[in-house]
Amino acid sequence: MRRYFGRKLLVYALTFAVAVTVNWMIPRFMPGDPVASMLARANVSQPQAVEAMRTYYTNLFGLDEPLWRQYLNFWGALFRGDFGTSIWVFPTPVSTVIMGAVPYTLGLMIPSVLLSYFVGNRIGAYAARRKLLDNTVLPVGYVLTATPYMWLAVLLAWGLGVVAGVFPVAGGYSFSIRPSLSADFLLDLLHHWVLPFFSLFLVALGGWAIGMRNMIIYELESDYSNYLSALGAPQRLIRRYAFRNAMLPQITGLALQLGVLVAGALVTEIVFAYPGLGSLILKAIQNQDFFLLQGIFLFIVLGVLIANFVIDIVYVLVDPRTRTGMAGASA
Amino acid sequence: MSLRVTDLRVHYKTLKGDVRALDGVSFDVGDGEILGLAGESGCGKTTLGKSLIRMDGRMRHVGGKVELDGEELPIGDDRRMNPFRFHKVSLVPQYSMSAMNPTRKIGRMVGELLRSRGVALDQATLESRLDLVGLPREVLQRYPIELSGGMKQRMVMVISTLLDPSLLIADEITSALDVSTQKSVATALAGFRESGVVKSMVFITHDLSLTYQIADTIMVMYAGKLAEKAPAKTMVEAPRHPYTKLLIDSLPEVGVRHTERRLAGIAGSPPSLLDPPAGCRFRDRCPLAFDRCAQEPPPVEVEPGHVVACWKADA
Ligand SMILES: Nc1ncnc2c1ncn2[C@@H]1O[C@H](COP(=O)(O)OP(=O)(O)OP(=O)(O)O)[C@@H](O)[C@H]1O
Ligand code: SF4
Numbered sequence: 001m002r003r004y005f006g007r008k009l010l011v012y013a014l015t016f017a018v019a020v021t022v023n024w025m026i027p028r029f030m031p032g033d034p035v036a037s038m039l040a041r042a043n044v045s046q047p048q049a050v051e052a053m054r055t056y057y058t059n060l061f062g063l064d065e066p067l068w069r070q071y072l073n074f075w076g077a078l079f080r081g082d083f084g085t086s087i088w089v090f091p092t093p094v095s096t097v098i099m100g101a102v103p104y105t106l107g108l109m110i111p112s113v114l115l116s117y118f119v120g121n122r123i124g125a126y127a128a129r130r131k132l133l134d135n136t137v138l139p140v141g142y143v144l145t146a147t148p149y150m151w152l153a154v155l156l157a158w159g160l161g162v163v164a165g166v167f168p169v170a171g172g173y174s175f176s177i178r179p180s181l182s183a184d185f186l187l188d189l190l191h192h193w194v195l196p197f198f199s200l201f202l203v204a205l206g207g208w209a210i211g212m213r214n215m216i217i218y219e220l221e222s223d224y225s226n227y228l229s230a231l232g233a234p235q236r237l238i239r240r241y242a243f244r245n246a247m248l249p250q251i252t253g254l255a256l257q258l259g260v261l262v263a264g265a266l267v268t269e270i271v272f273a274y275p276g277l278g279s280l281i282l283k284a285i286q287n288q289d290f291f292l293l294q295g296i297f298l299f300i301v302l303g304v305l306i307a308n309f310v311i312d313i314v315y316v317l318v319d320p321r322t323r324t325g326m327a328g329a330s331a
Numbered sequence: 332m333s334l335r336v337t338d339l340r341v342h343y344k345t346l347k348g349d350v351r352a353l354d355g356v357s358f359d360v361g362d363g364e365i366l367g368l369a370g371e372s373g374c375g376k377t378t379l380g381k382s383l384i385r386m387d388g389r390m391r392h393v394g395g396k397v398e399l400d401g402e403e404l405p406i407g408d409d410r411r412m413n414p415f416r417f418h419k420v421s422l423v424p425q426y427s428m429s430a431m432n433p434t435r436k437i438g439r440m441v442g443e444l445l446r447s448r449g450v451a452l453d454q455a456t457l458e459s460r461l462d463l464v465g466l467p468r469e470v471l472q473r474y475p476i477e478l479s480g481g482m483k484q485r486m487v488m489v490i491s492t493l494l495d496p497s498l499l500i501a502d503e504i505t506s507a508l509d510v511s512t513q514k515s516v517a518t519a520l521a522g523f524r525e526s527g528v529v530k531s532m533v534f535i536t537h538d539l540s541l542t543y544q545i546a547d548t549i550m551v552m553y554a555g556k557l558a559e560k561a562p563a564k565t566m567v568e569a570p571r572h573p574y575t576k577l578l579i580d581s582l583p584e585v586g587v588r589h590t591e592r593r594l595a596g597i598a599g600s601p602p603s604l605l606d607p608p609a610g611c612r613f614r615d616r617c618p619l620a621f622d623r624c625a626q627e628p629p630p631v632e633v634e635p636g637h638v639v640a641c642w643k644a645d646a
């Protein structure tokens with residue numbers, strides 16, 4: 001068991017190191033002077049300010065030091081949580097900017113991923129047993145999964161936001177309200193959250209439902225199900241086993257889907273101008289804010305790796321086969 | 332008489348029409364008797380075994396009846412058949428290697444299965460059955476993947492016979508095992524009969540010589556029909572049906588060492604069961620075929636307990 005997780009952790013650590021290294025390399029090995037081009041694009045008009053920023057960035061990049069030292073410095077800064085300073089909202093540290101956006105992204109992603117996962121699996125399991133339900137779940141599911149995140153988001157924004165006017169179509173909260181812990185603000189927050197959440201939830205839902213339906217049907221035709229039926233066991237017991245066993249590949253599926261889900265969330269945020277990481281990426285690109293972009297990417301990589309590790313742990317907890325396999329390996 | 336099957340007809344519904352996999356089969360199995368069912372691939376052995384306990388969705392009970400201990404089994408009615416399953420008729424399936432839920436500890440699965448059938452788990456019985464087949468008690472604390480093939484096979488045998496069924500069907504339970512394991516599994520099966528756990532047994536296999544070792548009576552099927560049924564010794568020493576003769580001839584020294592020999596070596600192949608020709612179904616391959624074989628030979632009891640379906644049975 002310990003060996004298994006040790007190995008997994010090592011793989012994740014390596015992945016992270018590679019991501020960081022690539023992130024470090026890009027500005028340094030790009031043709032041209034990153035600092036100069038950044039300053040040129042930053043549209044700073046006062047010469048003093050330009051000079052100040054040039055000094056700052058040259059120091060920051062540590063361009064006068066040998067490469068290996070620059071590399072180590074970069075890691076050192078990283079461990080101190082120092083992602084550099086944003087250009088777009090100079091001189092706010094990148095980490096502060098990111099932390100301001102993270103709650104929005106997580107607030108969207110975690111509920112939509114978990115809820116679509118559980119609801120989708122439930123629907124799929126029901127569909128596998130009822131013909132009528134199956135005939136509706138299957139086509140609807142396929143349409144939903146085939147829908148691009150952006151498209152569904154635009155559709156919802158247009159239908160429920162613009163036409164019906166039930167929900168706001170942009171922002172994390174109304175401009176007229178100051179962020180605070182008041183009930184008004186929280187309600188407003190929730191109001192803005194509904195549409196982006198719902199579009200994320202819907203697209204993911206179809207995939208889980210279809211996956212679960214197919215897995216359950218497969219499990220119900222498996223040998224252990226047949227054996228139990230031959231011994232006259234009630235459908236209740238057989239379905240219970242089938243559901244549990246069908247759940248296991250779905251957990252792996254969740255790990256595999258994570259990247260797609262994150263990408264979907266980022267795109268959806270942009271459609272709804274929701275103030276999370278997705279919108280932040282857009283701002284960073286529009287403002288040529290290289291540090292910010294770099295910070296966001298590192299942050300996302302780290303988040304996905306952590307989530308994957310959590311799923312690994314869950315999988316081991318629920319599938320005895322991996323546990324016994326590991327016991328065998330370490331014995 | 333424990334099991335009595337009369338003119339049983341079971342078809343598979345397919346898009347091309349009915350596959351007549353069992354086309355009028357009659358036989359009896361007595362109390363304490365082990366019936367070995369043999370015949371080449373596709374002759375309907377599995378179909379017969381499944382018909383006695385649980386038909387799959389494509390099977391149709393077209394005619395004939397099955398009685399167990401004097402009571403008619405509603406084999407075509409899945410729901411009415413359910414009370415008989417496990418309690419009266421049980422099955423050791425061909426797929427025993429994968430017959431147990433892989434994500435449950437065996438002991439827990441057995442408990443859940445019994446409870447679902449309204450029976451309380453009797454730990455003492457369970458343990459004595461494990462002893463009977465030579466499994467350590469701690470297998471109950473293990474997951475199926477932690478058992479070897481032969482152990483899984485024996486564990487399934489224990490589960491299937493926990494409620495002391497009157498009839499046990501064992502379909503090809505040895506084909507996935509190596510020769511020495513085959514032997515121990517066959518012995519364990521015979522042990523269930525010896526100790527009175529099961530009353531009678533239908534033992535299905537390709538392997539005539541293995542059948543010979545444990546069966547009292549052997550029944551050979553050909554293309555959905557009974558070809559010959561006789562006490563094991565008679566079947567091997569004095570077969571009457573040309574098909575059986577060819578089978579036995581292809582097995583030198585039956586029952587001695589050549590346990591790995593399978594039914595093979597007869598030229599040609601059986602007719603399609605989708606639309607079988609009239610007359611004797613073995614006609615195309617039979618060295619003795621003559622005019623009369625265009626009519627179907629009825630099963631005839633040539634001597635007590637020896638039934639042959641061939642016009643030349645007396646030859
Ligand atoms: N689901 C099915 N649909 C249509 N035909 C089937 C189906 N299952 C079996 N059959 C046909 O029924 C006949 C009998 O099949 P069965 O499985 O009983 O043979 P068997 O004697 O058990 O063969 P084996 O020794 O290979 O296990 C075969 O001709 C087969 O093609
Ligand atoms: S009935 Fe005729 S064809 Fe059929 S086995 Fe006997 S001799 Fe051969």
Ligand SMILES: [Mg+2]
Pocket residue numbers: 376377378503
């Ligand atoms: Mg078979």
